[in-house]
Amino acid sequence: MSDLPLAIGIDFGGTSVKTGVLYRGNLIEEAPRIDTQKFETAAPLIQEINELIHDLREKHPGIKAIGVGMPGFVDFPTGLVHNLTNVKGWQKIPLKKELSDLTQLPVTVENDANCMTYAEWKRGAGRGLKHLVAITLGTGVGGGLVIDGRMVRGANFVAGELGQSSIDYKGSEGEYGNRGSLEDYVGNQQITDLAHSAYTNDGQAKKRHECEPAQLATLALQGDPIALSIWDQVAQMLSTALMNCCWLLNPEAIVIGGGVANAGPTLFTPLEKHLRAQLSPAFKENLRILPARFSNEAGIVGAATLALEEAGFNVDD
Secondary structure, three states: OOOOOEEEEEEEOOOEEEEEEEEOOEEEEEOOOEEHHHOOOHHHHHHHHHHHHHHHHHHOOOEEEEEEEEOOEEEOOOOEEEEOOOOOOOEEEEHHHHHHHHHOOOEEEEEHHHHHHHHHHHOOOOOOOOOEEEEEEOOOEEEEEEEOOEEEOOOOOOOOOHHHOEOOOOOOEOOOOOEOEOHHHHOHHHHHHHHHHHHHHOOOOOOHHHHOHHHHHHHHHOOOHHHHHHHHHHHHHHHHHHHHHHHHHOOOEEEEEOHHHHHOHHHHHHHHHHHHOOOOHHHHOOOEEEEOOOOOOHHHHHHHHHHHHHOOOOOOO
């Protein structure tokens, strides 16, 4: 296996850094996670990541590239991480250069939602498509775009941030001054808040953790009317943003991943109904709404696959 291209994928999260070795689209080893929050600055965390990379390369000599997915704004060509709001000491960090200097391997640094999109496009639910919108629903809402068979990043590399698109021009002001952003309505915490309020108003004394998306999905499958109503509201809000994407970009498919998407039919069934009600027959009949193939490993798979392609290897076999 050492003569075949392998890559390391790194999924950098607010609580932990996940790392794995990718071989032809499959994770063949995952390394121990690194606790992100125990570091006060970027330098010692980068050094610990480097040590982990060293250990993986000793086991897998065929590693040819390193890809990193970051939860923030990244300058794709230079690999400069502008800012991580939930991690201390990460402002204007030239991560690509630092890891390249330490490892002497080609390094690619990309936004984590783009890594998820890349994983689904090259290896997952959207494989073989030329026009794709991907969205990940979790604590926040991220997204990525593939148009005419190419990733679209935009002039400043922030294209596809669907979570920041507005579904209410009178909504509350977001972090960037944008009002009514999607992730202020369909993030994990927002769904939990919505459900908790609904049960409280109905006189049901449910604890907040009983109203989280996973529990809410179970209740919906059992026919609970409030849970079904909440998922219908979430589907309506999400469909508004996706409807705009469809009219603007005319994708072949929308791939939906992240923890909230684990609700399955309780989300996807009303979403299909509300989205198709807002689209023209000219293209809605061919539109596919697809659950993501990858779960927690999407960031690793996407980052590693992208790194191999940027290093000149064929990842479409």
